[in-house]
Amino acid sequence: xxxxxxxxxxxxxxxxxxxxxxxxxxxxxxxxxxxxxxxxxxxxxxxxxxxxxxxxxxxxxxxxxxxxxxxxxxxxxxxxxxxxxxxxxxxxxxxxxxxxxxxxxxxxxxxxxxxxxxxxxxxxxxxxxxxxxxxxxxxxxxxxxxxxxxxxxxxxxxxxxxxxxxxxxxxxxxxxxxxxxxxxxxxxxxxxxxxxxxxxxxxxxxxxxxxxxxxxxxxxxxxxxxxxxxxxxxxxxxxxxxxxxxxxxxxxxxxxxxxxxxxxxxxxxxxxxxxxxxxxxxxxxxxxxxxxxxxxxxx
Amino acid sequence: xxxxxxxxxxxxxxxxxxxxxxxxxxxxxxxxxxxxxxxxxxxxxxxxxxxxxxxxxxxxxxxxxxxxxxxxxxxxxxxxxxxxxxxxxxxxxxxxxxxxxxxxxxxxxxxxxxxxxxxxxxxxxxxxxxxxxxxxxxxxxxxxxxxxxxxxxxxxxxxxxxxxxxxxxxxxxxxxxxxxxxxxxxxxxxxxxxxxxxxxxxxxxxxxxxxxxxxxxxxxxxxxxxxxxxxxxxxxxxx
Numbered sequence: 001x002x003x004x005x006x007x008x009x010x011x012x013x014x015x016x017x018x019x020x021x022x023x024x025x026x027x028x029x030x031x032x033x034x035x036x037x038x039x040x041x042x043x044x045x046x047x048x049x050x051x052x053x054x055x056x057x058x059x060x061x062x063x064x065x066x067x068x069x070x071x072x073x074x075x076x077x078x079x080x081x082x083x084x085x086x087x088x089x090x091x092x093x094x095x096x097x098x099x100x101x102x103x104x105x106x107x108x109x110x111x112x113x114x115x116x117x118x119x120x121x122x123x124x125x126x127x128x129x130x131x132x133x134x135x136x137x138x139x140x141x142x143x144x145x146x147x148x149x150x151x152x153x154x155x156x157x158x159x160x161x162x163x164x165x166x167x168x169x170x171x172x173x174x175x176x177x178x179x180x181x182x183x184x185x186x187x188x189x190x191x192x193x194x195x196x197x198x199x200x201x202x203x204x205x206x207x208x209x210x211x212x213x214x215x216x217x218x219x220x221x222x223x224x225x226x227x228x229x230x231x232x233x234x235x236x237x238x239x240x241x242x243x244x245x246x247x248x249x250x251x252x253x254x255x256x257x258x259x260x261x262x263x264x265x266x267x268x269x270x271x272x273x274x275x276x277x278x279x280x281x282x283x284x285x286x287x288x289x290x291x292x293x294x295x296x297x298x299x
Numbered sequence: 300x301x302x303x304x305x306x307x308x309x310x311x312x313x314x315x316x317x318x319x320x321x322x323x324x325x326x327x328x329x330x331x332x333x334x335x336x337x338x339x340x341x342x343x344x345x346x347x348x349x350x351x352x353x354x355x356x357x358x359x360x361x362x363x364x365x366x367x368x369x370x371x372x373x374x375x376x377x378x379x380x381x382x383x384x385x386x387x388x389x390x391x392x393x394x395x396x397x398x399x400x401x402x403x404x405x406x407x408x409x410x411x412x413x414x415x416x417x418x419x420x421x422x423x424x425x426x427x428x429x430x431x432x433x434x435x436x437x438x439x440x441x442x443x444x445x446x447x448x449x450x451x452x453x454x455x456x457x458x459x460x461x462x463x464x465x466x467x468x469x470x471x472x473x474x475x476x477x478x479x480x481x482x483x484x485x486x487x488x489x490x491x492x493x494x495x496x497x498x499x500x501x502x503x504x505x506x507x508x509x510x511x512x513x514x515x516x517x518x519x520x521x522x523x524x525x526x527x528x529x530x531x532x533x534x535x536x537x538x
Contacts, residue, residue, distance in 0.1 A: 168401075172402070172405065174393055174394060175391045178392060178393050179391060181353055181373070182385060182389040182391070184353075
């Protein structure tokens, strides 16, 4: 039971992080039918923003994380304006290739600005005792950090669902996902709403990345690649284009990874391969994913 | 002559190498219903799309209430007071009926006015009130058309453009739609109506234009067009 609980919380935490990043993929895909391959790199930039505002500008962790999340949101908005907006009417493959280009650009930009030598994210915390604290749940010792990450993750999901389903701009986002020209006829500045979607997705990814870095503190310019890829798989697993699908897919993927590694330690080395097996299986058996609608080609 | 709501001057639109509109000019006076009739592919939808800002105008001018709105983006055209009921209704299938209506009022801040207009729309189309919480995609074709018209009205437009509102509806609904168009007009909204159903359109309109392959071939008061030999033969099916 103790062993199960420990893994359960680890699974929720890892899955929640995948989900936070996956939501950004899914929202952008839902609106533009674009796989934003630069998403993982926006996450990486967010982690660097947090690192530098804490270590260089000595802001306290909470403040530096806020700055980083806002910075990533601005970066996401900017990427859409500069790289994707001019291609709105271009064939979809052009935007896809551009996304790969943006990804390379951000990675190399990070090498130039921040350097290729990995940094430890733990430098962000002056008082490291918070990282050692644990909470005991039915004999299982769970790090306090794990709880905090889970709470923050689910708080962010609540905010996300509130924005998407209860606010005016969220309504416009859903309308755009269905029909861009008709939404513009309603007097909606579609480009601003798309920009807002990028900002929202990037902010969530940065928050996910920061929490990822608390757990895996190795900060380097290519750190966005693996979580980005996993989150993409989670989005496809849950049904790309669906926000609840991304959340579900992320949490399931995290759970599966942790539990397989926990109960079959001999295959631990292949942990990353599980994700790809899931991806291939989903694409073969149910390409629309768990919660995705049957693909209706836009004309 | 009353005030002019919309004026189109020598409008040219190309789709690639296809010359879709070859210099169209028309005038919609304030408070009237003007109809543009013509066969499939004549350029009716293109004309409305050009006014709404959905397609690029290569040459010519679109003037709304004295202001040049040629090639303004659609969201700004809407904010000036022009609403379009698009071809094929284009309801947001993933939004509820209520949300669809709110989308129409996207740029309005006057909560009381929005409430008032909703009440007016429920009087116009009582069936929409029963379906408020349903998703738009679950409505029948007739209900979707009512929703599309209502959604456009929610922006309180001074010019309402309608693209084939009677298309694909049961005959009883067709006459209902034309009645509603007259009702909306009597409340003071100027209407530019596009129809393949020439008879229905000319009966409610004040003035009409006949469009053939991108050119206006005939115009006149709707009553006169109804009796015109060419119109009778080509569009009303009366030999």
